Amino acid sequence: MEGLLSKVDSEIGKILQEELTREQKTLSLIPSENYASKAVLEAQGSIFTNKYAEGYPGKRYYQGCRFIDKIEEIAIQRAKKLFKCEHVNVQAHSGTQANMAVYHALLKPGDIILSLSLAEGGHLSHGGKGTLPYKYYRIVNYGLDKASERFDYKEIRQLAKKFSPRLIIVGTSAYPRKINFSPWKEIAEEVGAYLLADMAHLIGLIAAGVHPDPVPYVDVVTATTQKTLRGPRGGLILCRKELAPLIDRAVFPGIQGGPFMHIIAAKAVCFKEAGEPQFKDYQKRVLSNAKALAKVLKEKGFRLISGGTDNHLLLVDVFSRGIPGDRAADLLEEGGIVVNKNSIPFDSRSPVSPSGIRLGTPAVTTRGMGELEMEVIGEWISEILLNPNDEILRKRIRKKVEEICEKFPIYKN
Numbered sequence: 001m002e003g004l005l006s007k008v009d010s011e012i013g014k015i016l017q018e019e020l021t022r023e024q025k026t027l028s029l030i031p032s033e034n035y036a037s038k039a040v041l042e043a044q045g046s047i048f049t050n051k052y053a054e055g056y057p058g059k060r061y062y063q064g065c066r067f068i069d070k071i072e073e074i075a076i077q078r079a080k081k082l083f084k085c086e087h088v089n090v091q092a093h094s095g096t097q098a099n100m101a102v103y104h105a106l107l108k109p110g111d112i113i114l115s116l117s118l119a120e121g122g123h124l125s126h127g128g129k130g131t132l133p134y135k136y137y138r139i140v141n142y143g144l145d146k147a148s149e150r151f152d153y154k155e156i157r158q159l160a161k162k163f164s165p166r167l168i169i170v171g172t173s174a175y176p177r178k179i180n181f182s183p184w185k186e187i188a189e190e191v192g193a194y195l196l197a198d199m200a201h202l203i204g205l206i207a208a209g210v211h212p213d214p215v216p217y218v219d220v221v222t223a224t225t226q227k228t229l230r231g232p233r234g235g236l237i238l239c240r241k242e243l244a245p246l247i248d249r250a251v252f253p254g255i256q257g258g259p260f261m262h263i264i265a266a267k268a269v270c271f272k273e274a275g276e277p278q279f280k281d282y283q284k285r286v287l288s289n290a291k292a293l294a295k296v297l298k299e300k301g302f303r304l305i306s307g308g309t310d311n312h313l314l315l316v317d318v319f320s321r322g323i324p325g326d327r328a329a330d331l332l333e334e335g336g337i338v339v340n341k342n343s344i345p346f347d348s349r350s351p352v353s354p355s356g357i358r359l360g361t362p363a364v365t366t367r368g369m370g371e372l373e374m375e376v377i378g379e380w381i382s383e384i385l386l387n388p389n390d391e392i393l394r395k396r397i398r399k400k401v402e403e404i405c406e407k408f409p410i411y412k413n
């Protein structure tokens with residue numbers, strides 16, 4: 001991964017090497033992280049970054065877009081085929097930008113958005129404090145059912161009827177269960193709201209057919225390409241044909257200028273990879289690994305939110321074992337296991353020091369790890385968290401983490 005960079009800019013080149021070593025020698029259990037393929041990286045680091053291409057294929061505001069148009073067309077066609085949808089916009093710079101574009105396309109200032117509260121696993125871009133949607137729209141939040149820690153359709157329907165939102169959002173960053181889209185569609189139809197599925201986390205599972213498909217049920221799907229889809233850092237919007245002009249105009253010129261053509265090229269590569277049979281096997285292993293990790297942690301006495309997982313992530317209540325989420329994440333990082341702190345439903349603690357940690361298997365599965373490794377990793381997590389004062393233990397585990405990481409390199413050559 002070296003080359004010209006370290007010669008031209010030794011400062012950045014050195015940090016690149018350090019980050020590469022960190023990624024290689026630690027276990028990422030952050031559910032939103034993954035390792036993009038070398039082909040994706042190559043496209044992302046290519047001369048496509050040089051081209052200005054405001055507009056859409058065949059309708060650009062710049063000359064010289066002959067090849068760029070082909071790239072964007074291929075990306076769009078591949079995504080349409082992969083997700084069996086009528087229209088695709090591949091220009092959104094990120095998942096958050098994709099959501100902003102949808103709001104800009106479908107809402108007027110003051111309209112009501114009904115979304116999951118941030119504390120219960122919603123995403124900032126669904127109208128959290130300090131965000132643009134928080135300023136321009138009225139945000140109403142639903143929560144989760146206290147006993148099951150799952151969606152409470154009765155409450156969602158009641159809120160929808162009471163507030164008549166213009167937009168309902170389904171999609172979360174920390175929900176370990178399958179999402180069925182038909183009750184959402186029913187509710188949205190009952191109140192005449194648009195329905196947005198924010199599949200930032202689940203899009204790779206959906207591409208592989210191991211999670212219910214939102215496309216037949218919703219008006220718009222937004223997603224990121226860097227999480228379970230294992231592509232470049234970027235956004236993606238799928239929608240019905242009727243909404244296509246609104247969505248496209250909302251992305252450009254609505255909220256963005258020139259598209260990132262190097263990223264769009266990398267998205268095209270990732271859609272190709274996601275359409276291959278190995279990708280389906282990969283996603284199946286992501287799920288079986290998450291189940292295996294959940295099983296060990298449960299056996300060790302940890303409480304999992306909603307009792308387990310049927311997707312790529314799990315939320316663990318670590319505070320019930322006496323250790324806040326931020327401290328847990330710090331201790332695990334000392335042991336070479338990288339996770340993030342996370343609020344749990346009905347958390348009595350603050351987001352800065354919440355009760356939980358969030359774990360996911362997309363990245364370790366890309367490295368080729370399987371259920372055996374998940375068992376070992378689950379045991380290490382448990383040992384570290386149950387012995388917070390044992391620094392020697394963390395050092396010992398850190399060594400073993402490095403050994404296992406060497407056996408499963410992030411890039412094979």
Ligand SMILES: *Cc1c(COP(=O)(O)O)cnc(C)c1O
Nearest residue numbers: 094095096123171172173200224
């Ligand atoms: C990660 C995520 C996003 C945003 O992704 P960015 O690319 O970081 O902007 C949006 N919605 C949900 C539910 C997410 O988990």
